[in-house]
Amino acid sequence: MVLLALVSAGGLLLDGRVLVGAPIWAKPFKFSLSFIAYALTLAWMLSLLPGARARRIGWWAGTVLTVASLIEMVLITMQVVRGTRSHFNAATPFDAAVFQLMGGTVVILWLAALVIAVLLLRARILDRATAWAVRLSSLIALAGAAVGFVMVRPTPEQLAQENPPVTGAHSVGVPDGGPGVPLLGWSTTGGDLRIAHFFGMHALQLVPLVLLLLAALTPRAARLADDRVRLRLVLVASGSYAAVFALVTWQALCGQPLLSPDALTLAAAGAVAALTLAGTVWALRTPAPPVGTLHTDRQELAA
Incomplete structure (x- = not known):
């Protein structure tokens, strides 16, 4: 490659x-x-x-x-x-x-x-944050790859032809090959399933990158040294990624360009952002120590 x-x-x-x-x-x-x-x-x-x-x-x-x-x-x-x-x-x-x-x-x-x-x-896998980052990113990537199967369906215009030279399309609501985002080529006039396909498949890289970022920030943020906090952040990141993937898939199927969402899509994006923020705050709260740890600490204090 x-x-x-x-x-x-x-x-x-x-x-x-x-x-x-x-x-x-x-x-x-x-x-x-x-x-x-x-x-x-x-x-x-x-x-x-x-x-x-x-x-x-x-x-x-x-x-x-x-x-x-x-x-x-x-x-x-x-x-x-x-x-x-x-x-x-x-x-x-x-x-x-x-x-x-x-x-x-x-x-x-x-x-x-x-x-x-x-x-x-x-x-x-011993490290729970790594385990769930790997598991969830691989599942999202599978869903992203499966979007490709949707693209091969003939469009209504193609079904109306007896022997269409092209069967299937990336774009929804507009012909393939129209105005697009520079380099990526994603349609700027209609929906484009390549966006969801790309975003979903690359969960395989982007979700584990959260782990690398957490590892890099650990020396500056002692709370991140707790594996429970890292696990929660990975779960929030994975859930948010899956939600955005679902949103861009739905947006493409509705025939909306990525950069021209309607009011409902914007509201859904706002809800995902709000839930992500709330989840991050929840993930960063100080976890309660295990019951056995509390018991040991009390014994040490009594001694």
Whole structure:
């Protein structure tokens, strides 16, 4: 993926072709960067699995996921070289077969990630904050990946055609390829399921980053040294992330651009922000010491 990112970066610089409103090499470039982050995070999570049996199953699941990812990227890059789109392409029997093969690799990739998520849910990881950050982020990432299955549904306009050259779409309410956010390409005129897909999948990196931030702040905030406080903060962060993921998914399905929400979406976002703030205050309160600790402290004071 690192090599493909470099090749794609060269394509962005040297190849001026544009496809569906974006530079033709933008898709393999973004996908390869995403897979780099995804692979590094999964490799770290697999290293947390205890026991030889869990590690062996995790190795096989990781290997299947790697092969499926590689096939997916080879097909995307092949279509870029051919000068045609990879996703939703049914213009010719060959293009349709390529897209069907890509769909199969995505299903295999998702199932391999599901196996890893189940292993992580069952694993006994000593640090509870780390354990729940890994578990919850992997579940949110699975939900984010599943948004991709929604994109392959034909739009009403496509269903009205006898043999549509394109089946499925990223955008909701507007055609693909319209005005979009620079670099990312997310639609600025309608809903875009790629936002939820991206945000959900990268919970795998962003939720564990909360742990790194807490570790960095611990020397300056003694309260964070308590594992119960760290666990609460991880739970609040994960819950807030899941809520925002649900919100941007719903917003896209309603055909709303990310930066042009309606009053209901704004109200929901405000509710998520308020609950996150309240949860953070709750998480940071000083936990009551265990009953056994209180008893020991009283004995020491009496002595």
